[in-house]
Amino acid sequence: MEQTTIHWTHDHIHMRCRDVEKTARFYAEMFGGQVFERPGGGALPITEVGVAGLKLFLSPAPAESAPGPECGHSRLGVWQLSFGVEDLDAAMTELKGKGAAFPKEAVVLASGARAAFFEGPDGVEIELIQRPSKSARPISHSSSGRQPERRHR
Numbered sequence: 001m002e003q004t005t006i007h008w009t010h011d012h013i014h015m016r017c018r019d020v021e022k023t024a025r026f027y028a029e030m031f032g033g034q035v036f037e038r039p040g041g042g043a044l045p046i047t048e049v050g051v052a053g054l055k056l057f058l059s060p061a062p063a064e065s066a067p068g069p070e071c072g073h074s075r076l077g078v079w080q081l082s083f084g085v086e087d088l089d090a091a092m093t094e095l096k097g098k099g100a101a102f103p104k105e106a107v108v109l110a111s112g113a114r115a116a117f118f119e120g121p122d123g124v125e126i127e128l129i130q131r132p133s134k135s136a137r138p139i140s141h142s143s144s145g146r147q148p149e150r151r152h153r
Contacts, residue, residue, distance in 0.1 A: 010053075010054065010055075011055065012048075012054070012055035012056070012057050013054060013055070013056050013057065013078060013081070014046075014057040014058075014059065015056060015057065015058055015059075015078055015122075015124070016058075016059055016060065016061040016062075016122075017058050017059070017060060017061060017121060017122055018060075018061055018121070018122055019121070020045075020047050020058045020059065020060055021047075022121060023058050023120075023121040023122065024047050024049050024058055026120060026121050027049045027051050027056060027120075028049055028051070029098060030095060030098055030100065030120075031051045031052055031083065032051070033049045033050055033051030033052075033056075034049070034050045034051075035047060035048070035049050036048040036049070036050065044059045044060075045059060045060070046058065046059050047059070052083055061122075078124060079124070079125060080124065080125040080126070080127055081120070081124060081125075081126050081127070082126075082127040082128075082129055083126070083127070083128055083129070084129055084130070084131065085128050085129070085130050086130065087130065088106055088114050088115075088116060088128055088129075088130035089106075091128050091130075092106070092116055092128065095118070095128075100118045100126075101118055101119075102116055102117070102118045103117075103118070104116075104117070111131070111132070112131075112132040113129050113130060113131045113132060114129070114130045115127055115128065115129045115130075116128045
């Protein structure tokens, strides 16, 4: 069987929200995004926010009185969105000016990256990350059961 190479691309992140309009405004104002309304296409209305090269699809969460997540889908949002920045301190200053509250100072991660966190609508954790200039090396996965090997550039 001939093996093909698949080129993966990001398509969208779908988030369920308590207040779609408020959430769309938040991401548009904080990160310079643009809000689009998506036409029909199903039972769930979707508002799209284009931000930092991402498509965020926002739809209303089920009512609190709903018996549980239908079809195994969660009621609200995602746990974390992460935005890469070149200057973490400048990004934090700008977002503080727009009302973001950072409960802790920026931290240095084991990778050498610096990160800071604040809360967005519906408790979504938003991470700002400034990575060091060296990029991570891909790991080669083997189907033989052996430990993965790191590829060297």
